[in-house]
Amino acid sequence: MFMWRFSSRIFIHLTVCSSMMLAACSGTKAEPPQDANADLFLSIDDMVQVTNFHGFVRDGKKSDQPTMYQSNIAEACHVLFDQYLVFGTGFTNFRSITYGGSTDEYIKTPVSVSQVIANYPDAGVSRTVFEHLVSEFTKCSAAHLKGYELTVQQSDPSTLLVSSQIGEDVYRVKSSVVINVGGGGLPDTERAVKDVTNLIASRVS
Numbered sequence: 001m002f003m004w005r006f007s008s009r010i011f012i013h014l015t016v017c018s019s020m021m022l023a024a025c026s027g028t029k030a031e032p033p034q035d036a037n038a039d040l041f042l043s044i045d046d047m048v049q050v051t052n053f054h055g056f057v058r059d060g061k062k063s064d065q066p067t068m069y070q071s072n073i074a075e076a077c078h079v080l081f082d083q084y085l086v087f088g089t090g091f092t093n094f095r096s097i098t099y100g101g102s103t104d105e106y107i108k109t110p111v112s113v114s115q116v117i118a119n120y121p122d123a124g125v126s127r128t129v130f131e132h133l134v135s136e137f138t139k140c141s142a143a144h145l146k147g148y149e150l151t152v153q154q155s156d157p158s159t160l161l162v163s164s165q166i167g168e169d170v171y172r173v174k175s176s177v178v179i180n181v182g183g184g185g186l187p188d189t190e191r192a193v194k195d196v197t198n199l200i201a202s203r204v205s
Contacts, residue, residue: 037095037117040177040203042196047099047113050199051183051192055101055111062097076143079136083116086133086171087178093119103185111185113196118178130158130173137162159197163190170197174204 048054066083079085087094098114120126134154141150151163162169167184170193181197183189 037093037119040117040200041095041097041115042199044099046199047196050195051113051186053101053111053186053192055103056099056113057101060097060099062095064095066094073148074143074145077140077145077148079133079140080148085136086180087116087118088129088132090125090129091118091120093117109185111183113183113186113192114181115196115200116180116182117200118180120176120178123176126173126176126178129178130160130171133171133178134160161190161194168193170194172197172201174201177204179204 042050044056044058044060047056066087068084069081071078071081073081094117096114096116098112100110100112102108102110118126118129120129134152137150137152137160140148141152149164153161153163155161158173160171162171167182168190169180169182172179179197179200181193181200183193183196186192
């Protein structure tokens with residue numbers, strides 16, 4: 001999500017280190033977690049096929065808890081640094097996977113795509129969480145904080161697109177699941193994160 005790009009003015013959804021250093025940061029393979037959500041995540045090969053980007057490294061970063069960073073940013077935009085403001089604390093399962101890499105240009109551009117899937121007790125709870133995150137991102141967008149400008153678009157009642165100069169994030173609620181796909185550095189990042197979100201959502205029963 002957006003946190004990994006905005007933290008310390010790095011490429012947010014560039015997780016605490018730059019995407020080119022993801023392997024060194026995590027030291028863990030970015031394979032889908034072995035849990036109830038394992039079949040929902042895109043593998044590295046799936047990601048290459050969907051994004052048409054072949055520069056992802058096999059190592060990546062994964063987590064089973066939301067991340068929160070300390071920041072002096074105005075309260076209206078705390079959501080950029082605190083995944084608990086996005087996903088709450090009432091989830092029954094939480095997993096994230098980030099694939100990183102870089103372009104093959106002379107001056108390499110970091111590339112990153114993250115997938116977050118959070119399960120909740122029922123569809124009512126997940127809908128409440130989704131509506132809250134829509135409110136939080138809308139509040140940040142309306143604040144027009146320099147360096148943290150956002151555009152939020154809700155194409156349908158279940159999908160939110162959050163755009164900035166450094167990346168794109170899609171949030172979607174389906175059944176008792178909230179999905180977040182974020183990325184940056186791709187030739188068409190918006191299309192890529194939308195396509196990844198659609199594929200994950202198609203796997204949610």
